[in-house]
Amino acid sequence: MTRTGRRQSSAGPSLVLVAAGLGLDALASWTMAQQSYHWLPVQASTAAPYVDNLFALETGIGTFILVGCSAVIAWTLLFNRAPKYDLDDGDPIEGNLSLEIIWTLVPLLVVLAIAWHTIGINRTLATLGGKQRLATAAPTATASAPMATGSLPIATGTLPIATGLLPISPDNTEIGPIQVIARQWSWEFIYPSGVRSSELHLPVDRPIHFRLISMDVLHGFYIPAFRLKQDLIPGSVIDYRLTPSRQGRYRLRDSMFSGGYFATNQTDVVVESGADFAAWLAAAERAPLRPSFNAANDLWQQRLAKGNRGWATVPPAPPPEVNVSLDPQNTHEA
Amino acid sequence: MASSSTTSPSFDPRMLKEPPPLPGSPGSWRRYFSFNTDAKVIGIQYIAVALLFLLVGGLLAMIMRGELITPPADLVDPTVYNGLYTMHGTVMLFLFLFPVLNGFNNLLIPPMIGAPDMAFPRLNALAFWLFPVFGVILMASFLVPGGPSGSGWWAYPPLSTQNPLGHALNGQLLWILAVAVSGVSSIMGAVNFCTTIIRMRAPGMGWFKMPIFCWTALAAQLIQLMGLPVLTAGAVMLLFDLSFGTSFFKPEGGGDPMLYQHFFWFYSHPAVYVMALPIFGVFSELFPVYARKPLFGYKVVAIASFAITVLSLIVWVHHMFYSGTPQWMRNVFMVTTMLIAVPTGIKVFAWIATLWRGSIRLSTPMLFCLAGLFNFIFAGITGVMLATVPVDIHVGNTYFVVGHFHYVIFNMITFGVFAAIYHWFPKFTGRMYYEGLGKLHFILTFIGSTLNFLPMHWAGLMGMPRRVASYDPEFASANVLASLGAFLLGVATIPFLLNIVSSWVRGPKAPPNPWNAIGLEWLLPSPPPAENFEEDVPTVISGPYGYGLGRPLVEDQERFERRALQT
Numbered sequence: 097m098t099r100t101g102r103r104q105s106s107a108g109p110s111l112v113l114v115a116a117g118l119g120l121d122a123l124a125s126w127t128m129a130q131q132s133y134h135w136l137p138v139q140a141s142t143a144a145p146y147v148d149n150l151f152a153l154e155t156g157i158g159t160f161i162l163v164g165c166s167a168v169i170a171w172t173l174l175f176n177r178a179p180k181y182d183l184d185d186g187d188p189i190e191g192n193l194s195l196e197i198i199w200t201l202v203p204l205l206v207v208l209a210i211a212w213h214t215i216g217i218n219r220t221l222a223t224l225g226g227k228q229r230l231a232t233a234a235p236t237a238t239a240s241a242p243m244a245t246g247s248l249p250i251a252t253g254t255l256p257i258a259t260g261l262l263p264i265s266p267d268n269t270e271i272g273p274i275q276v277i278a279r280q281w282s283w284e285f286i287y288p289s290g291v292r293s294s295e296l297h298l299p300v301d302r303p304i305h306f307r308l309i310s311m312d313v314l315h316g317f318y319i320p321a322f323r324l325k326q327d328l329i330p331g332s333v334i335d336y337r338l339t340p341s342r343q344g345r346y347r348l349r350d351s352m353f354s355g356g357y358f359a360t361n362q363t364d365v366v367v368e369s370g371a372d373f374a375a376w377l378a379a380a381e382r383a384p385l386r387p388s389f390n391a392a393n394d395l396w397q398q399r400l401a402k403g404n405r406g407w408a409t410v411p412p413a414p415p416p417e418v419n420v421s422l423d424p425q426n427t428h429e430a
Numbered sequence: 431m432a433s434s435s436t437t438s439p440s441f442d443p444r445m446l447k448e449p450p451p452l453p454g455s456p457g458s459w460r461r462y463f464s465f466n467t468d469a470k471v472i473g474i475q476y477i478a479v480a481l482l483f484l485l486v487g488g489l490l491a492m493i494m495r496g497e498l499i500t501p502p503a504d505l506v507d508p509t510v511y512n513g514l515y516t517m518h519g520t521v522m523l524f525l526f527l528f529p530v531l532n533g534f535n536n537l538l539i540p541p542m543i544g545a546p547d548m549a550f551p552r553l554n555a556l557a558f559w560l561f562p563v564f565g566v567i568l569m570a571s572f573l574v575p576g577g578p579s580g581s582g583w584w585a586y587p588p589l590s591t592q593n594p595l596g597h598a599l600n601g602q603l604l605w606i607l608a609v610a611v612s613g614v615s616s617i618m619g620a621v622n623f624c625t626t627i628i629r630m631r632a633p634g635m636g637w638f639k640m641p642i643f644c645w646t647a648l649a650a651q652l653i654q655l656m657g658l659p660v661l662t663a664g665a666v667m668l669l670f671d672l673s674f675g676t677s678f679f680k681p682e683g684g685g686d687p688m689l690y691q692h693f694f695w696f697y698s699h700p701a702v703y704v705m706a707l708p709i710f711g712v713f714s715e716l717f718p719v720y721a722r723k724p725l726f727g728y729k730v731v732a733i734a735s736f737a738i739t740v741l742s743l744i745v746w747v748h749h750m751f752y753s754g755t756p757q758w759m760r761n762v763f764m765v766t767t768m769l770i771a772v773p774t775g776i777k778v779f780a781w782i783a784t785l786w787r788g789s790i791r792l793s794t795p796m797l798f799c800l801a802g803l804f805n806f807i808f809a810g811i812t813g814v815m816l817a818t819v820p821v822d823i824h825v826g827n828t829y830f831v832v833g834h835f836h837y838v839i840f841n842m843i844t845f846g847v848f849a850a851i852y853h854w855f856p857k858f859t860g861r862m863y864y865e866g867l868g869k870l871h872f873i874l875t876f877i878g879s880t881l882n883f884l885p886m887h888w889a890g891l892m893g894m895p896r897r898v899a900s901y902d903p904e905f906a907s908a909n910v911l912a913s914l915g916a917f918l919l920g921v922a923t924i925p926f927l928l929n930i931v932s933s934w935v936r937g938p939k940a941p942p943n944p945w946n947a948i949g950l951e952w953l954l955p956s957p958p959p960a961e962n963f964e965e966d967v968p969t970v971i972s973g974p975y976g977y978g979l980g981r982p983l984v985e986d987q988e989r990f991e992r993r994a995l996q997t
Contacts, residue, residue, distance in 0.1 A: 135891045136824075147820045154818060158811035165807050168782050169800065178722070178789040183946065185978030186723040186788035195783070196727050196776070203775040207768040207814065214818050215761050221820060227754045313589040314687065316752065316827060320893025323824040327753045329688065330588055331681020334754055347902065351752075351827040351895045353582050355589050356509050359898035399507065406507035408576030408594040408601070428902075430893065 121163045129156030137430030140342040140367060141322035146217050148323070153213075157206065223324060228333045271298070272305030273335075277416075278315035278328045280354055281361035281392035284416040291380040293420040294388035296348060296365045298340050299373035308334040311413070316351030319365055321430040327352050340367040344429045356409030357392035363422045376420075383419040390415035391424065465559060467551035468960055469536045470858060472558045476533030477851070479561060483525035486569075488920060490518040495882075495916035498909050503900040511899035512580035513601070517568070519583035520605065523701070524612045525565050527839065530847055531708050532557075532616075535623050535647050537858055541951035542641050544632025544968060546961035549625040553618050560615035564608040571604035579605035582897060584694055587679040587687050591672045598673065606669045613662040620654035623647055632950065632963075634970035634984075641949060641974045642731055646711030649735040650704045653742060657697035657704075664693025691753060695746035703742040705839060707735060709846030710777055713799055716853055717781050718975040719947045720796035721788030725975040726780045734773035741770045751822045760819045767817035771810060778807060794868030795853035801876050802845035809837035812887065829908075830890025836883040848875070848926070855933070856940030860957040863937060867929035874922035881915030942994035948976055948983055953990040 132155040136148055176186065274296075275286040285293050298304055308317055310328035317336070318325040321344070326336050350361035368376065392412040399406060461471050462478070494514050497505040506514070536554065540547055548554045571578040578601040581590040590602055627648045631640065668690060670676040677683025679690045718725045725731060747755060747763040755763075781803055790796070812834040815821050825831065848871070855863050885908035890896075894905045901909070943952040950970070954962060968984035976983065984990060 135888055137892055143820070147824050150818060151815065151821050151824075154811075154815045154821065158815070162807055162811060165778065165782055166804060169785060169804065172721075172782075172785040172788065172790060173792075173800075176721075176785065176788050176790050178791050182789065184722065184789050186721055186790075188724055188976075188978030189726065189783075189787070190724045190979075191727040191730070192783075196730050196780075199779040200730075200772060200776055204769075204772050207771050208765075210814070210818065211761075211765045211768050214764060214820065218757055218761060218819050222757065313592070314586055316895075318827070318893070318895065320824070323820070325752045325823050325826060329681075329754055331687070332754065347893065349893065349895050353512075353584075353586070353589070353897045355581065355592070356512065358512070359503065359508060359895075359900045362902075395503075395508070407509040407513045407578070407580055409509045409512075409580070410592055410594045 117167060118164075121160055121167070124163050125156045125160040128159040129153065131155075136323075137321045137346075138342065138344070139321070139323075140340055140344060140346055140430070141319075141324060142339040142341050143221050143223065144321070144323045144341070146221060150214065150217060154210065157210075223326070223337055227329075227335075229331065268303060270303045270305050270337075273307045274304065276306050276308045276317060276328070276336075277311060278309070278317070278350065278354075278361075279311045279413040279416070280313060280410060281350070281357045281412055282388065282390050282416055283348065283350075283361070283363045283422075284388075284418065287377065287380075289377065289381060291377055291420070292385065292416065292418040293380060294390075294416055294418045295363055295420060295422040297373060297376050297420075298365065298367050299370045300340050300343050300367050302370065303337060303339045306336040306338075308336055312410075313354050314352045315354050315361070316349075318349050318351035319346055320349070321346035321365075325351050340365075343367050343369065345426060346430050347428045357395055357412060360391035360395065362391075364426055364428055380419040385417040385419060386421065387415040388418045388421040389424055465555050467547070467555045469540050469548045469551070469554060470958065470960070472554055473533045473536030473538075474858065475558055476529045476536060476561065479565070480526050480530035480533060483521050483529075483565065485923065487518050487521035487526055488923065490514050490521065492916055492920050494518060495913040497899060498901070499913040501901050501903050501906055501909075506899075508899040509580060510577070512582075512897070513578045515897060516579050516582050516605075517572075520568060520579075520609075522839070523583065523705075524609060525561075525568065527705050527843065527847075528612070528616060529561050531650075531705060532619050534708060534712075534847075534850055534854075535619070535651075537854065538643055538951065539623060539626055539647060540630075541857075541954055541958055541962050542644055542949060543627065543630060543635060544950050544963055544970070545626060545630035546964060548622045549630060550622050554622050557615045557618035557622065560611055560618075564611040564615070567604050567611065568608040571601040571608075574599055574601055574604065577601055584691075584698075585668065586694075587668060587671060587690050588681070590668060591680065593672060602672055603669065606665050606672065610662055610665045610669070613658045613665070616654050617658050617662075620651040620658070623651045624655065632967045632970050632984075638729060638732065639970050639973045640732075641711075642714035642725065642728070642735075643708065643711035645732045646707040646714070646735045649739040650707040653700045653704050653707075653739055656743060657700045660693055661697035664690055664697075667693070688750075688753060691750055692746070695749045696743075699746045699749060700739075700742040702835075702838065703738055705843050707738060709802070709843045709850075710735065710774075712846045712850045712853075713781055713803060714777070715949070716795055716799045716849055717784045718977055719853070719945050720791045720793060720799070721785050722791075722977050723784055723788040723975075724977055724979065726783035726786075727776075728973060728975060731777055731780045734776045737773035738770060741766060741773070745770065748817055748822070751819050752826055764817055764819050768814055771814055774810060778803065778810070793852075794863070794865060794872055795849040797869065797872045798845045798849035798852070798875075801872070802842045802849065805837050805841035805845065805879075809834060809842060812837065825890050827896055828890035829886040829894045829896055829905075832896045833883050833886030833890060836879075836886070841879050841883060845875070845879075848872075851930070853945070854951075855930070856944045857951060857954075857956050857958070859934050859937075860940050861933050861937035862940050862944065863933040864929050867925045871922055871925040871929065874918060874925070878915045878918030878922050882912050882919060883915070885909075885911040885915075942991070949974060950984070953984065953987070953994055955994045 129152040132152045133148055139145055139148060277284040283294055285296050308326060308328045310330045312330060315328040316325055317328060322338060324338055326334060344367055346365045348363050348365050350358060354361060393415055396412050462475055497511055575597055576595040593600055627644050667678040671679050677685040679685045679687050714725055714731055745763060745767045747759055748767045751760050816834060852863055852868055889905045889908040894901055940956040942956050968990055970984050972981050972983055
């Protein structure tokens with residue numbers, strides 16, 4: 097740091113030093129990539145390992161770049177600092193064509209390779225089916241009435257069946273369609289048998305077919321443990337497919353901002369064995385319809401009781417009438 | 431190229447015959463409150479008002495972080511939280527970053543290219559005075575029944591057109607009006623900056639003798655010209671849907687809410703580059719000064735700015751990967767988005783190579799640049815992650831994105847803004863700032879911003895959605911750290927404001943070139959006279975950043991240096 101003959105002795109780091117540095121950098125990158133799996137929730141769908149592996153790959157490459165660049169910057173700060181009162185200029189290097197070509201081409205090839213790899217993964221995941229326009233003029237006016245029969249006014253026969261290339265269990269018959277109905281601020285799930293629930297129950301290792309419907313504004317169907325997210329768009333019905341792969345209780349969160357009590361628009365996803373799922377469905381069929389627990393409504397009633405202070409919001413939609421309600425006492429894994 | 435190798439000034443000399451536009455002497459403060467057409471006055475007007483709004487936006491952020499320091503929504507009502515975060519984003523983008531960068535454009539472009547003023551001084555003053563107008567419109571929305579807009583700075587319909595109270599005058603309407611007026615003001619500014627850079631360069635200053643800041647300003651302002659009309663059109667349609675019963679975006683009337691998202695992001699993603707490009711310019715100006723070396727690969731860095739401009743216009747759908755976008759479109763926009771890493775990478779490597787074997791001085795502006803560069807490398811890596819469709823589908827609309835873009839717009843862009851303020855402070859105020867307070871400001875800002883925005887990435891990876899007023903307890907630790915960081919950032923403004931105000935009032939007088947920097951602006955006295963070089967514009971004979979090369983920048987350099995000292 098206190099070298100006085102800076103100009104003469106700055107021969108640069110030797111090749112050994114560079115090689116050792118690159119080795120350390122690679123080791124740090126590999127460690128970070130392994131570490132990155134711990135920054136994510138448990139893997140509960142067949143999509144999750146693909147997402148996590150891709151994230152680990154990018155964490156590794158990113159760490160290599162960040163550590164490499166930072167090391168060079170740190171080196172210059174340690175060894176190329178001007179001593180006090182030294183008004184000298186640095187080495188007047190204006191550029192280096194081959195270096196510039198390298199640092200254009202290498203990042204280009206790296207991002208293209210990542211993109212190529214990802215396009216393959218996209219094809220494998222293929223969670224998104226078709227998007228159909230809802231034929232009814234005003235979806236908000238009809239509320240959930242047409243859903244009761246399980247038949248939406250759309251042509252079901254024309255839907256593309258995207259089985260994807262995911263590994264699926266021997267019994268690979270698809271469950272569904274399960275209607276996912278989002279409102280300000282509640283989730284409602286209607287099973288093919290007509291069972292209604294505000295908590296999503298799914299059998300493990302079976303492909304599930306959802307139909308995503310929003311009754312008012314944009315919402316996001318997001319289950320972090322599944323690593324999957326899809327917006328619900330008013331006026332459209334979106335086909336969506338995924339396969340849960342791990343039993344447990346996970347959180348489903350509205351991910352597209354939907355106004356007033358957006359933060360409370362969450363529910364649980366229960367992934368259980370095929371037998372448990374069938375038992376739950378049978379029990380639910382016998383249960384009478386009753387209003388679901390709904391956090392937004394509770395908060396809204398509190399606000400009205402306190403004199404309706406706060407800024408403008410539409411009032412929450414009435415809690416959906418369900419056979420099985422979400423229970424806020426349950427704890428989720430992720 | 432038209433103006434190169436001639437000795438006559440490249441502007442219409444009639445503009446010099448206008449009476450000096452200031453009502454008082456150069457020492458008068460009154461001109462800063464008037465319709466003044468001097469670009470240097472307008473520049474300081476922009477920066478001063480923008481910094482006021484930085485305080486407003488920062489205060490809103492601290493209330494938000496106060497709410498988020500505990501999992502339940504207990505400090506403010508959730509609807510109030512929604513309004514606060516909407517206004518925080520809007521204020522920071524439209525009332526702080528765009529105006530403060532327009533301030534730098536005004537201060538720096540004319541002196542850097544040897545022009546006496548902007549090409550259209552009255553249009554320039556008009557563009558500035560629209561800024562307080564839309565600032566007041568936006569602030570007034572706190573006072574209307576129902577409070578300000580609470581639909582986020584994206585204002586996605588149908589949420590933004592719900593108008594819960596049914597009043598004709600509502601926060602959302604004022605929000606749209608403010609954004610539209612801001613767009614008009616920015617277009618006026620863009621016309622002015624582009625014309626000035628293209629037409630008014632000093633004799634001899636060909637494109638490849640122009641400072642990088644002017645390259646990046648031109649690249650950014652071209653985005654404004656191409657993108658803003660689209661946003662403004664979207665805003666007008668949204669206003670009609672909200673107030674006049676049209677249904678451009680209403681599904682029940684045959685409209686499509688997705689259409690708005692295309693209008694919005696076609697401009698609003700490139701808008702990030704409108705803000706980032708000038709800061710790339712600042713980095714390219716400052717690293718050579720404080721490392722005492724020529725900018726590494728000047729031409730490639732200059733051209734990379736335009737590669738960013740072109741690419742920025744074809745990436746917007748990456749904000750809509752989970753909005754029902756078909757797979758082929760996701761793939762196309764993933765590739766275009768990732769390609770942006772190439773020209774930005776070129777710049778990053780060029781800055782690092784500029785430091786290599788330099789003679790580095792760690793003054794306050796250099797510290798902000800170095801930290802900004804480090805933060806930008808980090809943000810670039812998370813940016814490529816977000817471009818990757820499957821990763822984006824998991825972390826999109828979560829705190830990971832909030833962390834990522836705050837790393838871009840605060841930890842990189844705003845760091846660059848602070849660096850620029852310190853670096854050019856002596857030039858345009860004629861006073862030196864206090865180095866100790868500057869360094870204190872830097873340390874507090876760096877610790878505060880890292881504490882604030884780094885843990886957000888983790889919360890997002892674990893699945894915490896953005897824009898929530900309450901959250902599940904597992905996210906508490908990350909949020910406590912973020913809130914502490916936010917309060918520290920609030921504290922960090924104290925040494926900054928103290929430094930700026932006290933230095934301007936009673937700081938030591940600044941010489942013309944305190945940093946021993948190369949550039950036309952440093953051949954002028956500090957502060958420069960109203961019309962910079964007036965009719966005696968130097969002829970540029972070599973490229974910028976000739977540090978250590980011992981070559982003069984202009985013909986008769988000694989004469990200009992002597993003249994600057996005498997005034």
